[in-house]
Amino acid sequence: MNTTADIVMIFLVLTNLMLLGSSRLGACIRTVAVQGILLGLLPLLVKNGSFLVHLIFLSAAIICLKGIVFPGLLMRTLRDMDAQHDVEPFVGYGMSLILAPLALVACMWFGSQLMLPVEIASSLVVPVAFFTITSGLFLIVSRKKALTQVLGYLVMENGIYVFGASIAARQPLLVELGILLDVFVAVFVMGIAIFHINREFEHTDVDRLNKLKG
Amino acid sequence: MTIVLRLINPIFGLVAAPLLLGIINKTKAGFAGRTGQPLLQPYYDIWKLLHKGAVYSRSTSWVFVAGPLIGLGATVTAAALIPFGALPALVMFQGDFILLVYLFGLSRFFTVLCALDTGSSFEGMGASREVTFSALSEPAMLIGLAAVARHTSYISLSQMFLSTTSDSWLEWGPVSVLVGFALLIVLLAENCRIPVDDPNTHLELTMIHEVMVLDHGGPDFGFILYTAALKMWLLGQILVGIAVPVRSGNPWIDTSASLICMVLLAIVVGAIESSMARLKLLHVPQLLVGATTLSILALVLLPR
Helix, strand or coil: CCHHHHHHHHHHHHHHHHHCCCEEEHHHHHHHHHHHHHHHHHHHHCCCCCCHHHHHHHHHHHHHHHHHHHHHHHHHHHHHHHCCCCCCCCCHHHHHHHHHHHHHHHHHHHHHHHCCCCCCCCCHHHHHHHHHHHHHHHHHHHCCEHHCCCHHHHHHHHHHHHHHHHHHCCCCCCHHHHHHHHHHHHHHHHHHHHHHHHHHHHCEEEHHHHHHHH | CCCCCCHHHHHHHHHHHHHHHHHHHHHHHHHHHHCCCCCCCHHHHHHHHHHHCEEEECCCHHHHHHHHHHHHHHHHHHHHHCECCCCCCCCCCCCCCHHHHHHHHHHHHHHHHHHHHHHHHHHHHHHHHHHHHHHHHHHHHHHHHHHHHHHCCCCCCCHHHHHHHHHHHHHHHHHHHHHHHHHHHHHHCCCCCCCCCCCCCCCCCCCCCHHHHHCCCCHHHHHHHHHHHHHHHHHHHHHHHHHHCCCCCCCCHHHHHHHHHHHHHHHHHHHHHHHCCCCCHHHHHHHHHHHHHHHHHHHHCCCC
8 A cells, every 4th residue: 555645645635624614715725725735746656657757847837836826826816806705605614524524435435336447556546536526516516706616626626637647647748737737727717707707796606696697 | 460450550540630630731821921830739629629518509409419420430430441551441341432432421411410400591501512512522532433443453442552553553544643633622622621612711601611510519529620630631541542552562661651642642732722712612513523524534544
């Protein structure tokens, strides 16, 4: 068993739980930053036989983008939209924290059922990847503020990356960087969109977007 | 000989328990820049209370008199179940960790009954809070112990602790850390320490545990104070036994290492109390559910 990878996986689960349990947008963004840095460590830990230089470069790119640039962008958006720093959940924090272990157990079961063609670094990778995707999805549907939608999207993307990093062993560097660029553009555009929505309507509650249908 | 050896641990716990509170108070005083009360002050307090007379209200029944005694009895019984360092537990049988959790539950139940027996509205309020929070901290503790049981494949506390060695840190270290954190939160909550309850507060509206024992006096209150100290010691023993498994083979080293860890634990609790503010009552359940989640995580994570 690859213990270091296991520990990173457990920290990923803990960051997901913190996201589900915390009530401040700032804290959520910082947690996503920590998650991004943890993801950056992953390529170095799951040795998949490619060149070390390649791995270090990828690692650095991920840490820079997901650990520093995205949280920075989101923090700036948060600062610009003044005084709306609460997450405002549809499903309460306590309830989210009760649902999370249930989802984790379901993911463990699902992970054990899944037949994978390749050997993976740690038996936790698949459950944690699915759990991260589920948490991201849950954040998107259960929180009111538009900024948490972006966070949920990022967390989902992180989950997919965890899955990809350990399964698709020899993903070319170009593909990885392409995905990172896409995510970067998405976060950038969403940040700007949230800023404009906020300036136009003085709130960013997504449940009130229905009124736009006219 | 073996029975004498087995008696050492519970007797030592019974004697040393209030010292833990003394260390916590000293640490808090140190953080605040005061000299603080003497290290042995909890002993003096209990001794003083035992020599006072008790006053019973005419509106209370036998439950009010029996409560502190039953609480003390249940907690002393729990002391017989937990090993400490190289010292074995007095009693050991399959599944004793469930009994341990419910002995604490019994003690708490009678404290709550006493509080309701007085008919005071403040005490009813405290009882309601205590029951709410303990309903959330009990699963955290039970599931945490179950996680350790699963990873050691023993269901008796003594065997669980014996097979938790430094090797187990390599095999399921993350589980120890998760369970350790969950148990630390349970320890703080069950002993009415700061993120959950402030042991020094004197405002009935915000008190949780203290408000339930307002009407007890004299020896009864002494019993309650002593029971609280003992409970702290026992939960500390469990936490230290799981989180810092020193098994060198030499009984002296093992036991003194555990003892040092207990002192460190008291200092950590004192530091937490000095550096943190109390949580809003509404946020306490969230903290406790978080502890339960950590325990569940420890239980389901890492297939054996």
